[in-house]
Amino acid sequence: MIPTKEEWYTALVERYGEKIQKNISSATVAICGLGGLGSNIAFALARAGIGKLILIDFDSVDITNLHRQQYKANQIGIEKTEALKDNLLEIAPYVITETHTVCITEDNAEALLEKADIICEAFDDAESKAMLVNLVLERMPEKYLVAASGMAGFGSANTIQTRRISKRFYICGDGTSDVQSEGSLVATRVMLCAAHQAHAVLRILTEQFET
């Protein structure tokens, strides 16, 4: 039996208290890229009772994704937006999702992201990361932005960090571990970075800011 919406919310409030849960449950978070970072960020935020997720990715699930991304073997070939939405609703049936199966560009980003309180950059390509970060900081300075850089390879888990660069701009990762030089993405380290990003979102929503 799936719990009712009221039972679901009550169970969350019992953990965090009404004030904190209200902040989380009324928030809209955009996730740009639904790969190793984005799919794990989405899972974490859905479990925490986030109000709405805007899920954006142009790609479909591939066999090479399954070692680190929150998809299933029987979803290979399905659009990531649809597959992730289905998976999220299985674990958090009352999360509201908005999906966009598009490539985020300088031309469509503002329209896609305008309703978000917080934007998570979760791309894998370095130039795309820089494009989105510059665009949000230049054109949408009222948004909080949580980006990621440096989580490839088997390096120590302890080097993944969250840094607050300026008032509304956070970045997670070790800053240096490039997938090209490290050779691979390891699920555990990517999940650590995604957890840092999701945790930064929850801290922002509960007004606990890094110094």
Add this chain to the structure above:
Amino acid sequence: MVKVNGEEFDVAGKTIAEYLSTTNYDPKRIAVERNGDIVFKAQYNETLLQDGDSIEVVSFVGGG
């Protein structure tokens, strides 16, 4: 002196673009903040670094 990512450099008087050209940063993979505000990409050529400025160059690597 100008503080770049926490380290002092004698680059006051240079533009952001001039400073970046002396480094290994790839301009397509960075964001630059000056005293807590984003420097617009279109303004790298005309933004002069001043004595006492604090610059943060955020560099992106691949993977996600």
